[in-house]
Amino acid sequence: MRIDFANLQRQYQAYKEEIDQAIQKVLDHGKYIMGPEVAELERGLEVFTGARQAITCSSGTDALLLAMMALNIGPGDEVITTPFTFIATAEAIALLGAKPVFVDIDQTTCNIDVSKIEAAITESTRVIMPVSLYGQPADLDKIGCTARRYGLKVIVDGAQSFGAAYRKKAEVHFCDLYTTSFFPAKPLGCYGDGGAVLTNDEVLAEKIRMLRVHGQSQRYHHKYIGLGARLDTIQAAILGVKLKYYPDDLSKRQNVARIYTKLLKTNNLKLKTPFVKEDRTSVWAQYSIRIKNRDMLQKKLKEKGIPTAIHYPAPLHLQECFSYLGYERGDFPAAEAVSSEILSLPMNPYVTEEESLMIVQTIKDMGIESK
Numbered sequence: 001m002r003i004d005f006a007n008l009q010r011q012y013q014a015y016k017e018e019i020d021q022a023i024q025k026v027l028d029h030g031k032y033i034m035g036p037e038v039a040e041l042e043r044g045l046e047v048f049t050g051a052r053q054a055i056t057c058s059s060g061t062d063a064l065l066l067a068m069m070a071l072n073i074g075p076g077d078e079v080i081t082t083p084f085t086f087i088a089t090a091e092a093i094a095l096l097g098a099k100p101v102f103v104d105i106d107q108t109t110c111n112i113d114v115s116k117i118e119a120a121i122t123e124s125t126r127v128i129m130p131v132s133l134y135g136q137p138a139d140l141d142k143i144g145c146t147a148r149r150y151g152l153k154v155i156v157d158g159a160q161s162f163g164a165a166y167r168k169k170a171e172v173h174f175c176d177l178y179t180t181s182f183f184p185a186k187p188l189g190c191y192g193d194g195g196a197v198l199t200n201d202e203v204l205a206e207k208i209r210m211l212r213v214h215g216q217s218q219r220y221h222h223k224y225i226g227l228g229a230r231l232d233t234i235q236a237a238i239l240g241v242k243l244k245y246y247p248d249d250l251s252k253r254q255n256v257a258r259i260y261t262k263l264l265k266t267n268n269l270k271l272k273t274p275f276v277k278e279d280r281t282s283v284w285a286q287y288s289i290r291i292k293n294r295d296m297l298q299k300k301l302k303e304k305g306i307p308t309a310i311h312y313p314a315p316l317h318l319q320e321c322f323s324y325l326g327y328e329r330g331d332f333p334a335a336e337a338v339s340s341e342i343l344s345l346p347m348n349p350y351v352t353e354e355e356s357l358m359i360v361q362t363i364k365d366m367g368i369e370s371k
C-alpha cells in the first residue's frame with residue numbers, strides 16, 4: 001500500500017474534466033492576467049465566506065504583505081505574532097521593516113496564547129497577527145477585545161484555514177483583514193502559487209486592489225508603491241472549479257481527522273491527538289500529533305512507506321534570520337516543547353479507513369502504548 005501525504009494527483013483526477021476545460025477556456029480567450037475568472041473567483045470567495053471583499057493575489061506571503069501595506073506598517077512598528085508558524089508570517093513583517101514580536105503558544109491548540117498578548121504590547125505595537133495553525137482559528141474574540149482596547153488592528157494569517165468557522169462564521173468577520181494561501185498542498189490549493197486577502201472594510205479593499213497592481217489607480221498612474229502580486233487567470237480558473245467542491249472536500253477531511261482521533265484514542269497510545277475548541281472548526285490543513293520519541297516514529301513510518309512531515313521543527317525565535325531580535329532558547333517554552341514533539345500524519349480528503357488503520361497499527365507496533 002502506498003500512502004500519499006497530500007494526494008494532489010488524486011484530487012486532480014477527481015475533477016479532471018472540469019479543470020481541463022477551465023484551463024483550456026483561459027488558453028482560448030487569452031486574458032492570462034486579470035482575466036474574467038479572477039473576478040468570478042473573488043465573487044465566489046465572497047459568497048463562500050460572507051466577506052464583503054475578496055482580493056486574490058499571487059501567494060499567501062504576498063497576501064500578508066498586501067494586508068500590512070494597506071495599514072502602512074513599516075519601520076518603527078511592532079507586529080505581535082506567534083513563533084510557532086511557517087516563516088512567511090514573521091518574514092513578511094520583517095520585510096516591511098517592522099519588528100515581529102513573538103508571544104508563546106497555548107499548547108492545547110498550538111495557536112497564540114491570548115493570555116500573554118497584553119504583556120507584549122508597547123507604544124509601537126500596531127497589529128496583532130494570529131495564525132490559524134493547522135486549520136484551526138485562534139481565540140479571535142479575545143484577540144479582538146484586546147486589539148480594540150489598545151487601538152490595534154488584527155490581521156489573521158489564515159494561510160492554513162480557508163473555510164474554517166469561528167462561532168459559526170468565517171474568520172474574516174472577526175478581524176480587519178484575513179489572508180490565505182492557495183499553495184497546492186493547502187486545503188484549497190491551486191496548481192502554482194496563489195493567495196487572497198478578505199475583508200469587510202471597503203476602503204482597505206480598494207487600497208489592496210491598487211497595491212497588488214503596483215499601487216496603480218488607473219493604468220500607469222500610481223497612487224502607492226505596490227507590488228506585482230496578481231493571481232494568474234489560469235490559477236483562478238482552477239480554483240473556481242475546486243471551490244465548488246470545497247464543502248465536500250472539507251467534510252471528507254473532517255471525517256479523516258475523526259477516524260484518526262478515534263483510532264489513536266481507542267488504541268490507548270502515549271501521544272496527544274489534536275484538540276479543536278468547541279466554538280470553532282478546523283479545516284485540517286494538517287493532522288498533527290504530539291509524541292515524545294517523534295524522530296524515531298517518523299523513521300519507522302517512513303520505513304513502512306508512510307510519509308509524515310514536521311510542522312515545524314524549529315520555532316521562529318530560534319531561526320538564524322531572526323537572531324537580530326535577540327530572543328533566546330527558553331523564551332517561548334511551549335513553542336519549543338511542541339516543535340520537538342509534533343508530527344503531521346498524511347492528511348487529504350482521500351485517506352481511507354484502511355490506511356488510517358495501517359498508520360495507527362504501525363504507531364502501535366512501536367510499543368508506545370501507555371499501558
Ligand SMILES: Cc1ncc(COP(=O)(O)O)c(C=O)c1O
Binds near residue numbers: 085086
Ligand atoms: C501560516 C502560513 N503563513 C503564510 C504562508 C505563505 O503562503 P504561500 O506559500 O502561499 O506564500 C503559509 C504557507 O505555507 C503558511 O502556512
